[in-house]
Amino acid sequence: MTKREMLLKKISTAQFAALDTQLFLDTHPGDTESVEKMRKYRNLAKPLIEEYEQKYGPLTKNGDDSNTWNWIKGPWPWESEEDC
C-alpha cells in the first residue's frame, strides 16, 4: 500500500464509524450518547481529510478549486498509482 492509500484507509475507517452511528441516529434521533460518538468519529476524520486533500488533491468537488486539474487527475478510486 502506498502512503496515500494508507491515509485514505484511515479516513475510511473513521468515516465508516461515523456513518454507522449516523444511520443509527436516523431511527434514534434523541440518542445524545450516539450524537457524541458520531461527533467524535467525525473529528477523528477531519484532520486526516485535511492532510489528504492538502497532499493529494480534493476528495469532493466542494474543496479547493484553485487547481481544476486536481479533481480530474488520477488515480481514481478504482485505479492505483501505477495506472496513471
Place this chain on the structure above:
Amino acid sequence: MFVYEKKLQYPVNIKTTNPKLAKIIITQYGGPDGELGASLRYLSQRFTMPMPELKGTLTDIGTEELNHLEMIGAIVYQLTKNLTEEQVKAAGFEDYFVDHTTGIYPQSAGGTPFTAAYLQSKGDPITDLHENMAAEQGL
C-alpha cells in the same frame, strides 16, 4: 442531491486477473440481489414513506448501497485488467467479452441485463419494508 467523494468506501486492490471470477462477481453489481437493485429500491421507496425516520433510513441506506455498487464495479474492473485472449477463452468469458469487452455492464452472472423487475416500490410502507426484508435475504 448526491455528493461524490473521490474514494471507495473500502479499498479494492486486486492484482490477479481472473475473468472467471469477474463473471460471478458481476451479479452483485447488476443482478437480482445486487447493489444496483438495492440502491434503486430504497431510493425509490423513500418518497412515499410516512415518517421522517423511514425517509432518513431509506435515503441513507440507499446511498450506502451506491457506495457498494462502486466497490463491486472496481472489483470487476480490476479482475479483468490486462486480459489476454487466452485468458478470455480459458475462463469461458467470451460471451460477456463479445458484447462488452472489459466494460462494466450491469447484468446478472447468467447474462440477464439489469431490470427494475428486480425491485418493487408499491407506495405502502408495510409492503415496501417487507419487500426490503425479502431482498436483504436475512430476515
